[in-house]
Every structure is written in C-alpha cells, then in structure tokens.
Amino acid sequence: MENNIRSLRSYLMQRLLISLYLLWIISTVVGYFATINYANQPYDLVLLQRANEVAAELKLGTGHEQLDVVPALPDGSDLGMPDRVLYTVTDSEGRKLAGNGNTLRPLSYRRERKGPLFSNGEREGQKTRMVSLTFPSRNGVLQLHVSETTQQRQALIRGILANIVIPELLLTLIALAVVWYGLKEGLRPLEELRHEVANRRRDDLSQLDGGKAPAEVRPLIDAVNNLLERLKQVMAAQQRFVADAAHQLRTPFAGLKTQSELALRTDAPERKQHALEHIHTSTQHGIRLVNQLLALARNEPGGQSTDSFTVLDLNQLAQECTVEWVQMALEKNIDLGYEGTSAAQSVQGDPNSLIEMLNNLIDNAVRYTPVDGHITVGVKAAAQGTELSVEDNGPGIEPQHRERVFERFYRILGTGQSGSGLGLSIVAEVAKRHGAKLKLDVGRDGIGTRISILFPVRPSSIIN
Ligand SMILES: Nc1ncnc2c1ncn2[C@@H]1O[C@H](COP(=O)(O)OP(=O)(O)OP(=O)(O)O)[C@@H](O)[C@H]1O
Ligand SMILES: [Mg+2]
Structure with a gap:
C-alpha cells in the first residue's frame, strides 16, 4: 500500500528538478551561441585588418601585384599570440598563385564577389577561421584567403561560458536545496498531525489541532x-x-x-x-x-441496502395489513376502515419493512384511540408520488411532542398504555430508507392524529 502513496515532496522535487535541468540546458545552449557570436566579432575585425595589410604588401588590386613578396605573419610560436596565420592567393578558378600554406577556398566563394567573406574550417585537426577578399587584376580577379587557428577565440568562449554555466548550475542547486528545505519545514506540521492521529487511543474522538498546518x-x-x-x-x-x-x-x-x-x-x-x-x-x-x-x-442506514427492494402494489399491501387488524379494532369497538384506489399503486420498496411500518402505525392508532373511535388507513396517488396515511380520531399528539415521538424510546407519559417508544422510530427509519416524506398532522376537523408517508415517483430518489 505504501508504494501507491505518492509523496508530495518527492513529486514536487521531481518536477522542479526536471524543469530546472531543462532550463539550465536551454540557457547553456543559447548562451553558447550568443558567446560565439560576440567573441567572433572583434577577432574577425582583427583578421580582416590583417588580410588588408597582406593585400597591401602584395599590392593586390593595384594592377602591379607583387606575388613573390612574403608577408610576415604570426606562426603560433609566440606565447602571447598562439594562433597561426596562413594566406593563399588564388585566381578566379581557385588555383593557388602564392601563399605560405594551403588554405582551401570556401565552397560558397563566388567569382566577382564584393566584400569580405568569413568562413569556418579545419586544418590539421585544428579549427580555423578564414576571411576571403577579391581584387581586380589584369587577367580577371585575384582572391586572397587569410586563415587563422582559433585557440584565442576558443579560450575566450570557454572563459565566458564558464562564467555563465557554473553560476547557473550553482543557482539551480541552491534553488533545489531551498525548495527541499521549505517543503520539509512546510510539511512538518502535517507529519506531526499524522503522528498524533496514529498514536491516538482507539476511543479518542477529540478534535485534531490544525492550528499549525498549512x-x-x-x-x-x-x-x-x-x-x-x-x-x-x-x-x-x-x-x-x-x-x-x-x-x-x-x-x-x-x-x-x-x-x-x-x-x-x-x-x-x-x-x-x-x-x-x-x-x-x-x-x-x-x-x-x-x-x-x-x-x-x-x-438503519448502513444496514440493509435497497437490494431487497421490489416494485410492489402499495394499495394491496396496505389493504391486506389493515384486514389483519380488524379483529383487534372490533375488541375496542373501533371502526377500522380502508380507503384505497381502484388501480394498483406501484412503489419501489421492501415489502417486509413496509408491513412493519404499517403494523406500527395501525397498532398505535388502535392502542391510543378510545373505545368507539374511528381509524382510516388510506392509499392515494398524489402529485409527487403515492401517499400512505393512517388517521384516527383519538387524543392526538400535542405539538410539543410531534418532533420527539419519532425518537427511539420516546413515549408520552399518561396514556395508560404499555409500550417502549420504538414504533414511530421504526416508521421514521423505514420512510427514510425508502426516500419517503413522513408527516405528522392532526386528523379531520382538527381531532386525532394523521400520519402520512409520501413515496417518491422515481425509484432513483431512494436514499440508502
Ligand atoms: N395514533 C396516536 N394517537 C395518539 N398518540 C400517539 C399515536 N401514535 C403514537 N402516539 C404517541 O407517541 C408515542 C410514541 O409512539 P411509538 O409508537 O413510538 O411508541 P409506543 O407506542 O409508546 O411504544 P411501542 O410502539 O414501541 O410499543 C406514544 O407513546 C404515544 O404517546
Ligand atoms: Mg407504538
């Protein structure tokens, strides 16, 4: 069971960890490209300047080119200038005319191209950056390609990146630690509450103290x-x-x-x-x-469910029940009548419970109505369902007792009758189980007692 329970803390930490990790990766990638861009700009300017110097020394574009002149360029041996610079002069077809190394022509370099073109390449396992320039000459055009290794640029990029990535990583870790600690502290009152509940006595139903809980x-x-x-x-x-x-x-x-x-x-x-x-x-x-x-x-609620419910004819059930009581009524010379309907009155219910209910109602009526009284049991179709009623012209129930007579063991003293006060509470429970509305009124002409139970039309409104 423990395995199925998801810890709020680990859930939040997991989510946070994933999102912070993604954020870190994205910012690193974006930072990397931004850094390359910014680091390249000043170095490219220097490279272009150097290419222009070489062109000037070779007198390119003047019509009097001196391709045999060898310009002095850094060869990488200087510690302060670790990058090696090479140059090549080619004709428009890419054939090498002069130079101190083989710098390949960039693929995209077109003939008659105006302005410098920067490109990235690789030579002897080292990354290079090259600038290409075009100059007019007597036999068409000449191209100058000046390339340098990128150690200085990469050192700068590494330096900048370290300054972005490491603080970000630290920030992420700090954020995680703060959240972890915050959650731990925040959930502590809950943990205490759990402890308190777990250690309670079996019969301790006192209130939980949620004062410190979130x-x-x-x-x-x-x-x-x-x-x-x-x-x-x-x-x-x-x-x-x-x-x-x-x-x-x-x-x-x-x-x-x-x-x-x-x-x-x-x-x-x-x-x-x-x-x-x-x-x-x-x-x-x-x-x-x-x-x-x-x-x-x-x-009782939670006792039997509605499993034992069937569709039954309340009219017939009430009539049969009433007949059973005729003898008892006669002994007190009570006129026990039944007013039913000609058609069947379908009700969803448990027949045994309904018989118990009717017996208790008629028992009360016969018991508390004096000699020569009248009792009428009735079933009729009402607007919201089917109504069952038991009415007598006995002493009635005083208004102050009307709520309480449905309580268990509640009896009105001085009736001279024996009983234990359970009859009407059974009636109330049965009505509740059938989703029916129970009502206690005075009888006809304000005399006696009338108890009615209204059964709902739709079986779906039955309450368990
Ligand atoms: N038809 C009635 N006329 C007058 N008083 C009634 C009538 N029905 C119930 N009462 C009063 O309501 C009280 C509660 O009725 P209930 O049926 O719950 O208990 P009981 O009849 O006293 O005992 P039990 O039904 O358990 O034998 C009764 O004591 C009686 O005073
Ligand atoms: Mg009774």
Whole structure:
C-alpha cells in the first residue's frame, strides 16, 4: 500500500528538478551561441585588418601585384599570440598563385564577389577561421584567403561560458536545496498531525489541532473534525440506545422471574394459572420488543441496502395489513376502515419493512384511540408520488411532542398504555430508507392524529 502513496515532496522535487535541468540546458545552449557570436566579432575585425595589410604588401588590386613578396605573419610560436596565420592567393578558378600554406577556398566563394567573406574550417585537426577578399587584376580577379587557428577565440568562449554555466548550475542547486528545505519545514506540521492521529487511543474522538498546518490542508482538517464530531454523536447515541434497550428488556425479564417464582411457590391451581398468564404477557412484551429492535437494526442506514427492494402494489399491501387488524379494532369497538384506489399503486420498496411500518402505525392508532373511535388507513396517488396515511380520531399528539415521538424510546407519559417508544422510530427509519416524506398532522376537523408517508415517483430518489 505504501508504494501507491505518492509523496508530495518527492513529486514536487521531481518536477522542479526536471524543469530546472531543462532550463539550465536551454540557457547553456543559447548562451553558447550568443558567446560565439560576440567573441567572433572583434577577432574577425582583427583578421580582416590583417588580410588588408597582406593585400597591401602584395599590392593586390593595384594592377602591379607583387606575388613573390612574403608577408610576415604570426606562426603560433609566440606565447602571447598562439594562433597561426596562413594566406593563399588564388585566381578566379581557385588555383593557388602564392601563399605560405594551403588554405582551401570556401565552397560558397563566388567569382566577382564584393566584400569580405568569413568562413569556418579545419586544418590539421585544428579549427580555423578564414576571411576571403577579391581584387581586380589584369587577367580577371585575384582572391586572397587569410586563415587563422582559433585557440584565442576558443579560450575566450570557454572563459565566458564558464562564467555563465557554473553560476547557473550553482543557482539551480541552491534553488533545489531551498525548495527541499521549505517543503520539509512546510510539511512538518502535517507529519506531526499524522503522528498524533496514529498514536491516538482507539476511543479518542477529540478534535485534531490544525492550528499549525498549512492553509491548504485546513479544509481537510476541518472536514475530518466535522466527521469526528458526527462520529462522536453517533457513538453517544448508540451507547444511549444500548442502555435504553437493556433497560426496556429488563422489565419483561424481571416480570418473568417474579411470576415464575410465584408459580413455583404456590400450590393453588388458580394462582398458578394467574402467574402463567402474567408469564405469557411478559414473554409477549419481550418478543415484541426484540422484534422491534431487530426491525430498527434492519432499517438503519448502513444496514440493509435497497437490494431487497421490489416494485410492489402499495394499495394491496396496505389493504391486506389493515384486514389483519380488524379483529383487534372490533375488541375496542373501533371502526377500522380502508380507503384505497381502484388501480394498483406501484412503489419501489421492501415489502417486509413496509408491513412493519404499517403494523406500527395501525397498532398505535388502535392502542391510543378510545373505545368507539374511528381509524382510516388510506392509499392515494398524489402529485409527487403515492401517499400512505393512517388517521384516527383519538387524543392526538400535542405539538410539543410531534418532533420527539419519532425518537427511539420516546413515549408520552399518561396514556395508560404499555409500550417502549420504538414504533414511530421504526416508521421514521423505514420512510427514510425508502426516500419517503413522513408527516405528522392532526386528523379531520382538527381531532386525532394523521400520519402520512409520501413515496417518491422515481425509484432513483431512494436514499440508502
Ligand atoms: N395514533 C396516536 N394517537 C395518539 N398518540 C400517539 C399515536 N401514535 C403514537 N402516539 C404517541 O407517541 C408515542 C410514541 O409512539 P411509538 O409508537 O413510538 O411508541 P409506543 O407506542 O409508546 O411504544 P411501542 O410502539 O414501541 O410499543 C406514544 O407513546 C404515544 O404517546
Ligand atoms: Mg407504538
């Protein structure tokens, strides 16, 4: 894994190294040609002057040439003047007429050419620079080629280049060192932060101190801190939930223990029977609570995904669920009705979760609505989807409780009913998992409770 992680420092250094290296090469090449150009200019002038002196000595261009005169030219033996100078006089065809060496005619040298021509060449392994001049003569033209070795020029070029290249190289190295050090120092707070996180206790969710970190990573640290804060809240909620669940489970178990002890101690059959009935009720409470806890776990975010979702007919599902409750409603002489649609109402969802949701809603309605009440379960097509509602004309839920009844284990005291406060939180989780909008209102004519769930039309809007 370590190999895949790219170090910011080495990445930047690599980039910088390549670009500085390229820059150095380019400036060296450009500097080299510029230097040659500037170094040649004064030497070329001297060479031309010398060629003119030779021409004067040989009287070229006067019509009275004296080609047998041998002008005195440096032969390279003088330490102050290490370059050797040679000259040749040729006719227009390039045939040598006089001279102290064989200086080849430059290829591009044309007949009747006006003005001097400078050219580069090589003789006996040494670089040479030559100037060629044309003079009129009786038999046409004469050409004078004066060539010199380039040791002095090259020494000058080397000197200038050394003064460009070496400081540039030093500058490059200094720049690299400064950047390397800057990066090391700049990233140190991050390294410290990494160290701090790595050495944390498993349960330490306190905020990271990004005070010294570079501004660029502040948003990341803030985001991590935000996440830590939320994680802390979630963990606290989980802890509270476990404590509440254990507390709730203790009641039916305690009842079981007391009643079974009572049954064991007594010989009277009717007392045994009575105790057994209590045991039965406690067991039912226990089972219901455990089932509710399981339902909550199933519908929690991060629990089951939408894999179990199918396209189902909400109208039919709600109707079937309602029928199951008719008997219970009758026992309290409650009129439990169903208002559906004639057409099927397709909804994407998990049928088991939706049944759990409906059961909890109808259970509440039947439980909290007094004798002779009315309950209506309904499914209808709405503008933004399909609406499922359970409405009763019971005592209603006071506005101050409306937000909180969807919290886990939240109950309104004084209803005289037993329960653990999980029903509506299951409803809320199921709605959330289906991307549905949950609403708690008063019932018809401002009496009772109406809870509605609006399922979205498009399955794509389902939230996990
Ligand atoms: N239809 C309703 N009419 C009046 N009050 C209601 C209705 N439904 C819920 N409530 C109130 O909201 C509270 C929370 O309901 P919820 O279903 O979450 O828990 P519960 O019914 O008390 O227990 P459980 O459903 O876990 O057995 C209830 O205690 C009750 O006071
Ligand atoms: Mg309930």
